[in-house]
Amino acid sequence: MEEEIDLKNVIHMFLERKIAILIILLVCIALGYVYTTYFVNPMYTATSTAILTSNTETEEGQTAVTQSEVTLNNSLLSTYRGIATSDSVVSTVISNLGLNISAEALKSQITVASATNTQIIQISVENDDPSLAAKIANEIRKVFTDRVAELYDMQNIKPLDDAKVPTEPSNINHVKDILLFLAGGIVLSVIYVVLANLLDNTVKSSSDIEKAIGINVIAEIPIYEFGRGRKK
Numbered sequence: 001m002e003e004e005i006d007l008k009n010v011i012h013m014f015l016e017r018k019i020a021i022l023i024i025l026l027v028c029i030a031l032g033y034v035y036t037t038y039f040v041n042p043m044y045t046a047t048s049t050a051i052l053t054s055n056t057e058t059e060e061g062q063t064a065v066t067q068s069e070v071t072l073n074n075s076l077l078s079t080y081r082g083i084a085t086s087d088s089v090v091s092t093v094i095s096n097l098g099l100n101i102s103a104e105a106l107k108s109q110i111t112v113a114s115a116t117n118t119q120i121i122q123i124s125v126e127n128d129d130p131s132l133a134a135k136i137a138n139e140i141r142k143v144f145t146d147r148v149a150e151l152y153d154m155q156n157i158k159p160l161d162d163a164k165v166p167t168e169p170s171n172i173n174h175v176k177d178i179l180l181f182l183a184g185g186i187v188l189s190v191i192y193v194v195l196a197n198l199l200d201n202t203v204k205s206s207s208d209i210e211k212a213i214g215i216n217v218i219a220e221i222p223i224y225e226f227g228r229g230r231k232k
Helices: 002-016 018-039 067-084 087-097 103-107 130-153 174-199 205-211
Strands: 044-052 110-114 120-128 157-161
Touching: 002 018, 002 174, 018 174, 044 067, 044 130, 067 110, 067 120, 087 103, 087 130, 110 157, 120 130, 130 157
Parallel strands: none
Antiparallel strands: 044 120, 044 157, 110 120
């Protein structure tokens, strides 16, 4: 029974301050909209892909991938990811494209990954210029392929898909950002209600008196609204 009464009290606490809660939530939603619209610098991600293939040819001139080559390629995937973001590759890309950026800064924009259970290498570049992001991704794949050929003396990397110029920012999600601010508003509302209740020492009912002094109330004097005949 006590748990039911406590639950009712908690619900009453929130309903009593519903206007303040609504204001907090609306302010947080507005802040989320302003943040995601005006304060997030849009970044664009372009991805070029390459595939690890055979380094040998059949008598008919066709490439034939053997199991040993598949095993070798799989073991080299992590090494290839390191080569693609190495200083030599990144510096060559900067020189080829005439970029005004340091090697370390460009490295922070590059992500190299391999598609799950495949021999496909994905080279992604994030930049505030969508066209430049695509150019860098394609150039990294080219320089990386040449670098691997120099190091291993084999041509087992072939281009798959060129990076396309992205049309939408990859780091902006208006709905997600606003929902995050809304979640923050809900937390703030709960904190506000709890603190307001703890700091509120006014007497609203006889039960408040009983809790405060530990003595049962013997009687209550009703207050009537004269002219209406109703008891408050």
